[in-house]
Amino acid sequence: MISRAEATQRVLMAKQEKDLSWLQIAEALGRDPVWATAALLGQMKMAPEEAEAAAAALGLYPEVAVALQTDPLKGSLDPTVPVDPLIYRFYEMVQVYGTTLKALIHEMFGDGIMSAIDFEMHIERKADPKGDRVVVTLDGKFLPYRKW
Amino acid sequence: MISRAEATQRVLMAKQEKDLSWLQIAEALGRDPVWATAALLGQMKMAPEEAEAAAAALGLYPEVAVALQTDPLKGSLDPTVPVDPLIYRFYEMVQVYGTTLKALIHEMFGDGIMSAIDFEMHIERKADPKGDRVVVTLDGKFLPYRKW
Amino acid sequence: MISRAEATQRVLMAKQEKDLSWLQIAEALGRDPVWATAALLGQMKMAPEEAEAAAAALGLYPEVAVALQTDPLKGSLDPTVPVDPLIYRFYEMVQVYGTTLKALIHEMFGDGIMSAIDFEMHIERKADPKGDRVVVTLDGKFLPYRKW
């Protein structure tokens, strides 16, 4: 058996060598690119047929397919506050708009949270003459606080 | 002059006493509720007419309108890792999907980042028979790394 | 308007002066003592009739009842790792049994989490000749990870 971290390393190497994009691999899996990339980067558990399709597309040994079906210890960032500028901007959005999200979700839905588990994320490119834009859609079920 | 933090406190009190929603105040300002709430919670600088409209809608003294036009020291969360469950879920999304965002934005756009400055956020309620969903849209300009 | 923290202070003072127990106040509210105590300590949002019943039982001004209906910024512990010995033991349980909980919940339910939102907690005293025992029951909905 290889570890989940080792599986991520082999996926990255094979992707580079086979010169595949994440979108091509996602298509081979029959999944959205965000979910597929998250799973291949060690954040999601794959079903057997998904893991095998991924291993086949990337030309990897069956042991990688086995590892992709294990429950990962989630969390992809080493330091508490991410340092990489692209990732940091998302942390900054939480810093700047965190209380706004809280105020408006409570106003629109009542006391509860937006799930990060029953959750989907999509990334799109929106053409714009002043410079194209990244549009990230976060879509999570509202979960009301239970009372008892 | 009152501080920006004091202005936020007065806004919250007046909103509670006048029983206004964030959406009603945003309408009075002529701005999207996300931007308006962020500004009233001390994260954005208002133009004079916006600050005055906000003060009028909330029945606040002119000194609050003055404070809303100052440059805030941004960042709405006290601890490095937010503790409130609603806000924490957004930090968790960055933890779980941070490397995925990096991989896919680089694949779709090249080396650069998604701006958190030339940036908009929208929050919507999507009806769903299994439980309504929160849909948050993040829309930021792609900024390529300069070479020299 | 008074803040949620101020409301918690007044509740604690009134409880001491009226010599009421948390169980008596919970009964007045018609809620489980755990939920009622958490709400009075600033972690849950009360419905108007609950807040009024609490204020009546404790002999507090209506402004406290108003504050108890606001959305609290949750999180009751100042330092990241709690120092008080009673509270620390629960942190220690997470340290010692965290990976066990992960292994067994994944084995019994698949990939997902135990909700801390659609969640109840109960505390009971179990008589034992070697020394009575505290029994805390955590009861949360299993939420499977969504795939897309």
Add this chain to the structure above:
Amino acid sequence: MISRAEATQRVLMAKQEKDLSWLQIAEALGRDPVWATAALLGQMKMAPEEAEAAAAALGLYPEVAVALQTDPLKGSLDPTVPVDPLIYRFYEMVQVYGTTLKALIHEMFGDGIMSAIDFEMHIERKADPKGDRVVVTLDGKFLPYRKW
């Protein structure tokens, strides 16, 4: 001699290869699954017969059985605040309900703590038409503060 961390790795590998569940291994040991899993994940010290039964069930070398009898340096989580969403929810419960636990245990038992040493934990699945629930029972002796 191998280290306790190495022993945990070998247990995980053998479990995966033999396709055993934690419940099956616990049965082979004659122990509750929670205790058995905690011990195999490096948090508890096994008696010789337990360690040997575990090694036999998993087909491991005697050196693993020796390691399972050593006193582990307990604590299964790397960062101070756990990042994995399943484990984090338990930390969140301590954050949100920590002062509630303190208030009610003091009210029901007096000044003291709930032991995390003379302590048992059980995990069950409770069927529910709205979605099955995880029920975790924490059962610890009350220890009163000594006076002198």
Add this chain to the structure above:
Amino acid sequence: MISRAEATQRVLMAKQEKDLSWLQIAEALGRDPVWATAALLGQMKMAPEEAEAAAAALGLYPEVAVALQTDPLKGSLDPTVPVDPLIYRFYEMVQVYGTTLKALIHEMFGDGIMSAIDFEMHIERKADPKGDRVVVTLDGKFLPYRKW
């Protein structure tokens, strides 16, 4: 009602004004100086007669006696690692001798801990021609880990 922290402040002031030593106050209470000082510094809960004796000895109002009977949020040190040199030395002892304590207590008693709850501490002065010595005795019940 006054808070526990406020009670500690008043105790310190009265002690200074009345020029009493901790030992004199402890005697008035009928308790060991260590326990009495810890209780007066906000770490232990007093029985009514102890709190009243303390207030009488120090000439304090009844509200202080009430506060001394509340359950304190224990933990007397602000920073995680104490800075005051006298207190830091005890932290250093844990750093230097922590694994030694673990090795020898496990060897002498088996898997378990030394209780900090069913615990007494004594401080004595030992005359020594090379310079008098502080002798601190820590005396705690051994608690074996429960198996189930």
Add this chain to the structure above:
Amino acid sequence: MISRAEATQRVLMAKQEKDLSWLQIAEALGRDPVWATAALLGQMKMAPEEAEAAAAALGLYPEVAVALQTDPLKGSLDPTVPVDPLIYRFYEMVQVYGTTLKALIHEMFGDGIMSAIDFEMHIERKADPKGDRVVVTLDGKFLPYRKW
């Protein structure tokens, strides 16, 4: 030459294989078990004859004896706040009784500290019908602050 950390590992392995207790090794050295264990766990510097006696008792190569005579970089705990429950309890004692120790040592000795260098520690088992007790004695020279 091997490092001090490597020497500690070899000592632990040899102790396990030879099935020796810390007390037996301490006797071979002619030192108190606390000092001997601390030295073997990398916290104290041994004299040549002590290091050789230790290596002989454990059947280790001379290079280990050499390493045991080096000045160790002291401090046996990885995280700032120890996580292992046995060791944590000593940190908790400092948290709960730190200001008490400061108040009483100053009262009994004046301004200064209890040395952690000119210091001895002893661990004993005290039989008790309600459960045996661990008694740890800390014995350090009082050092008065110098004035100039």
Add this chain to the structure above:
Amino acid sequence: MISRAEATQRVLMAKQEKDLSWLQIAEALGRDPVWATAALLGQMKMAPEEAEAAAAALGLYPEVAVALQTDPLKGSLDPTVPVDPLIYRFYEMVQVYGTTLKALIHEMFGDGIMSAIDFEMHIERKADPKGDRVVVTLDGKFLPYRKW
């Protein structure tokens, strides 16, 4: 494939062995020394022809050129606050002049930031009879906050 960190190591070794300066390598790349050094130290993504020119100048295998074209996880400093004195001084400038930069950039440009992405840095030596000076020029696009 080799990792980006491994590529940085090989660049440093080859530079030392071939006794090349950063300026000579930058010239071979046709880029400013700051950008070229940052890219070779793992902070920037190179175009294929740049990576190949760098590998050629340093006499490195093609796999290094491949690695230099990957998207690096940026951030060159291990600890949150840098310890090396040369690097720390830049952190100190942010500490001492951070609010000054904020006050003056807001006054000169309005609400927004100075980009660290659409950004250039230059380093020069300025002769001075009292001791030569380092002149670092930071040149970044002003990005105004978007309103919506």
Add this chain to the structure above:
Amino acid sequence: MISRAEATQRVLMAKQEKDLSWLQIAEALGRDPVWATAALLGQMKMAPEEAEAAAAALGLYPEVAVALQTDPLKGSLDPTVPVDPLIYRFYEMVQVYGTTLKALIHEMFGDGIMSAIDFEMHIERKADPKGDRVVVTLDGKFLPYRKW
């Protein structure tokens, strides 16, 4: 006497009420706007005539002029890693270009540092058709490491 922090508050209030810019105040002082702003924000010690000119320009009491002549405890940022987006970008530059600065300054000057004390900073606006740019010039004496 008022504290330095209090003086900063009064300066900010007077500046807002008198509607003065930092550049106008700097001119009144006869100093560069960067130095003057840093001094008024509590980071530099003013000479008597500078402090008096500042107080006169802002219409402040003499006690503020006295405070501006005290040695400030420098460091303008509360958290270790700044959160405000404008200030954070400068921290990010140190993260991304820190090792580059080290490599090139060592290559150009030898072993030593760029002083942050014998140091000047200038901020300019550079017009650019694609969007104006902020140009910050850091100018510090090179200090070679002393050998002895």
Add this chain to the structure above:
Amino acid sequence: MISRAEATQRVLMAKQEKDLSWLQIAEALGRDPVWATAALLGQMKMAPEEAEAAAAALGLYPEVAVALQTDPLKGSLDPTVPVDPLIYRFYEMVQVYGTTLKALIHEMFGDGIMSAIDFEMHIERKADPKGDRVVVTLDGKFLPYRKW
């Protein structure tokens, strides 16, 4: 009674108003300026006659003299790593020369430490044509580690 922190504030104010230097106050006390300044800044406990001389020199009420005789909670720096540039340089010396101090003191004295309690510090100005120098002398008793 006033607190030690309050006493420090009053000392600073009186010193500024009376325009006294630390050296003048130290002379009035009959103590070295380093010790006297440390005591007045809340780090040392004064004898009654010293406290009274200080209060007299500064024209302060007797309550300040009382406070100066209490045992201070030592430690003059708020953050773990000091930010003020003058103080930080001393932290940097520990970072850069810490292992050197350890290596040489062990070589010259054996296993032990340099006391920070039986300790004196002196600060002098040494004229130098290239710029005057600060000479700080640290003078502490060597304390050998006790063996038992």
Add this chain to the structure above:
Amino acid sequence: MISRAEATQRVLMAKQEKDLSWLQIAEALGRDPVWATAALLGQMKMAPEEAEAAAAALGLYPEVAVALQTDPLKGSLDPTVPVDPLIYRFYEMVQVYGTTLKALIHEMFGDGIMSAIDFEMHIERKADPKGDRVVVTLDGKFLPYRKW
């Protein structure tokens, strides 16, 4: 090429095997023992002849001499607050006397710092009948803050 850390390791091993003291090696280099030890422990850059003399004295390969001439990433302590008791005492001196150093250096020299770059340190043994003393002299150029 070997890394600077690897060079430090080889120096330590050779020193142990050849049974050389730091003072003997310093003499071979023609440098003060403090500077020589700091350089050999990876904190200073050596000139070619110094590095070669060191390698010769220790009997090391030329590659170590090469490494000793590289610019080290300075900072010898892993954790932010050092744990080793000998090194910690120097951190404690900064904690206890930091504001005293600031007050007196400012009084004696004006606004500026004591350089840690244009800096020498010396360590001496002072005989004393009550126990020998360690005398550490810190000698750094005063650097006044520049105004502009």
